[in-house]
Amino acid sequence: MLLYTRLKNLVWNRLVHWLTYEPPDFQTPLTSFERMRYELRPGDIVLVEGRSKVADIIKSITQSMWTHSFLYIGRLHDVDDPSLRDRIQQHRHCSPDEQLIIEAFLGKGIIVSALSDYEGEHMRICRPRGITRHDSQAVIRYAIMELGLDYDMRQIMDLARFMFPYWFIPKRWRSSLFEHNTGKPTRxxxxxxxxxxxxxxxxxIIPVLHHDKHGRLKLIRRNSKLITPRDFDHSPYFDVIKYPVLDFDELGIYRKLPWDQTGVHCTDIGDCFYSDPAEIERLTPPQPTDSIHLDIVEPEVDNVIDAEINSEEDSNAGRRYRQ
Structure with missing residues (x-):
């Protein structure tokens, strides 16, 4: 029995590692992590576009680029209740100025992590509109009390079964999405x-709207097990906060962006092609002289040599004039 348990754990750990492995991303992020750090408020939800195998599964299930979400709780001093701060310290030894998040992660369960773990990732902030500080702290309290729960992989599989648009797949039969447990869930x-x-x-978040027989509108809570990261993005009750690398604070600054003028079109890094020259000329506006330059353009060698010759001739002419 002990050998079977060890073998099962070994296979499960290997599977989890294979599912959660994030290949390196060589693309430059479109968003500024530093701006995001200063933009975040405790109680904000952050969506993440993952690159792992399980992220690809979630993308296929939800038809959305957002595969993960976590709750930003701020720094330790942003949590009002001292007992909750102690509970955080029990799960993670963190410095007072470390920005913290609470997330559910396959193979780890509900954990407290550092925001810096996601530096370089494509993310988006969803801020609950009009929420009070008291309720924001209550949301954070609820999440902190969930620390230590396991990740429910079966729920992901049942969600996939429920969302697949095929009539022959049983959507509700023995599904964990519609089970009602009287006790506290462990996953x-x-x-x-x-x-x-x-x-x-x-x-x-995404409530079900219902009019009763008297025509009065009622909001009915949606099944929380059917909520996916994209629902926070689509919800009319959350403001989407964006933080691009190049911000349009100045009116018309987008006209000064350093667009490439060679006519190269790219699907992705390393997947580029040249367009028809006539089409390039028609679609590409002339580059403004005061455009933004993100890199230093080195002068061509011939231009440097010509400049040195002209400079030397001017110097000789100056000496002849003084004589």
């Missing part, structure tokens, strides 16, 4: 945990 996933935290303070 969850990232979006469900966050959805439950906001439902705790009756803050809507």
């Amino acid at each position: 969850t996933v990232c979006s469900t945990m966050i959805a439950e935290a906001f439902a705790h303070v009756r803050f809507p």
